[in-house]
């Protein structure tokens with residue numbers, strides 16, 4: 001269970017990172033990038049190929065970032081001065097070109113046979129107890145900061161007085177979550193497949209109970225669904241936090257990877273938030289809204305679009321390194337356009353134009369993927385059913401909440 | 417109605433006191449397919465003046481504005497701003513020279529707040545440079561503080577202070593006009609091109625807008641105004657240019673234009 005949650009956590013965080021770049025492009029700058037996977041591919045291949053050649057890991061990742069920015073630069077030079085739909089076409093083409101190069105330049109990438117046996121971070125790492133404790137402490141510091149931000153956001157959203165009722169509920173949930181984890185560990189011996197169901201059932205019941213309690217306490221302004229959802233998210237988050245803490249203690253390669261990923265993700269989100277709220281971010285948002293206005297006010301629209309494209313691409317390239325390290329085997333099939341559209345699904349689901357959107361979207365996307373794995377169908381059919389279901393979810397979302405889960409409703413009614 | 421005496425504070429002799437034209441465009445041409453939207457047009461705007469640009473619908477006034485700021489590249493012609501040719505500059509560079517424009521249909525940044533719309537307009541902010549977010553965070557914070565104060569002052573003067581934290585997209589048409597003008601003033605421009613500042617605005621607000629324009633003009637900003645409301649044009653402007661079918665029809669002080677038979681025929685329909 002711990003190992004499984006860690007794997008799931010790595011995928012979630014990798015895709016969150018990937019989608020953060022896309023969100024910068026689309027959600028903040030209004031650039032339609034349909035070739036985001038190209039950055040991921042360049043990041044992956046550069047990191048692992050240089051790693052094999054003996055380049056230290058940090059520099060290999062850095063080189064991947066630089067090359068991905070090179071790709072972004074050529075995309076930008078080709079299209080950013082044109083109307084925006086051209087960017088969509090060119091990006092999708094460029095990502096395909098990257099994949100086809102990886103497929104055909106056998107001498108470099110071993111083509112369709114793929115690359116494996118590349119150096120991995122933490123592979124030969126055997127931390128002693130103080131190191132482990134240090135890592136856990138750092139991780140908890142990040143978790144604490146995130147939880148604090150989350151709480152602040154909830155306070156802004158639902159008001160402090162209403163949340164007063166939630167604090168004891170959260171405490172209860174923490175205990176209940178731990179108990180439910182133990183309850184899940186029992187049937188774990190019967191096999192992983194059965195274990196997930198009681199777990200989810202427990203969490204759903206808990207979320208529902210909390211929502212009812214809060215509804216009962218403050219019936220004047222019911223916020224039942226969001227509070228229940230937040231509760232559920234906290235519970236699931238708590239499970240992952242616990243899993244990673246345990247994983248770091250019995251140190252495994254993947255636990256180390258997730259640990260690193262969490263730190264990188266936190267750093268990226270933090271800095272993106274800073275940037276977005278700086279005058280620089282204001283110009284990006286202005287370009288998203290109406291680039292003619294930005295131009296008329298003396299902003300060099302082309303330069304800002306380029307910077308956004310490069311920064312988003314660089315973030316995706318870092319995601320690419322983790323993508324390769326998690327899979328430990330990379331071939332061009334891992335970089336089909338579908339990945340780009342999974343990124344779009346994540347951004348749209350979570351709510352574009354909000355840095356938390358990709359995090360939530362990625363968590364939902366991978367929770368969905370994890371849950372649908374247990375549908376008893378063979379591989380091809382399952383894949384088809386999953387696609388249909390996610391399409392359905394998106395359609396329903398577009399009808400019910402077109403701005404995405406975290407999007408602001410007021411924005412929908414605005415004229416241009 | 418606009419009270420003429422209160423709204424004509426700038427003496428008509430200004431253009432003689434400062435002989436140099438702030439803006440001078442000659443031989444401007446632009447065709448869209450077969451249509452000659454602007455056809456060898458010329459315009460001069462004296463420093464410190466409020467100058468009008470009138471003409472029938474489709475005369476090419478908006479197109480001329482677009483050419484002046486290089487929003488549309490002219491087929492031929494020169495634009496000189498404060499003695500410097502600007503026809504080769506990209507639009508944002510033109511704005512950085514101090515020549516700002518508004519749009520006929522007001523364009524606000526819908527999903528930004530009214531205040532953010534204002535803050536955006538300030539030119540050459542330290543925090544607009546990517547690396548400065550890390551290199552000069554203190555300076556950025558201080559600048560933001562100052563910008564906020566200025567933005568509030570302008571918003572208050574145009575009566576939008578109560579709306580400062582609303583989405584700009586939630587403003588009414590007239591409020592958008594005001595926001596657009598306030599936003600342009602946030603840039604500390606030397607010259608502003610206003611495209612129909614009073615279109616779709618109620619009479620009381622029209623008076624207010626005129627007062628703002630006069631006040632800003634007294635503060636040293638030169639205006640070139642496209643306007644269909646003749647009362648406004650005649651009372652605000654010291655000099656008026658008339659455009660018809662992309663060509664210059666006439667130019668002169670308001671009284672001359674009002675009585676020019678050609679103008680009356682082409683434009684006033686009398």
Ligand SMILES: Nc1ncnc2c1ncn2[C@@H]1O[C@H](COP(=O)(O)OP(=O)(O)OP(=O)(O)O)[C@@H](O)[C@H]1O
Pocket residue numbers: 448451452453471472473474475476477478479480520
């Ligand atoms: N982008 C364009 N493509 C094709 N034709 C255009 C374009 N812009 C303007 N025109 C044409 O050029 C002519 C002048 O248009 P313009 O908008 O400059 O008129 P105007 O004087 O501003 O009129 P109004 O007073 O109605 O605003 C019109 O015949 C219009 O159809």
Ligand SMILES: [Mg+2]
Pocket residue numbers: 477478479520
């Ligand atoms: Mg016009």
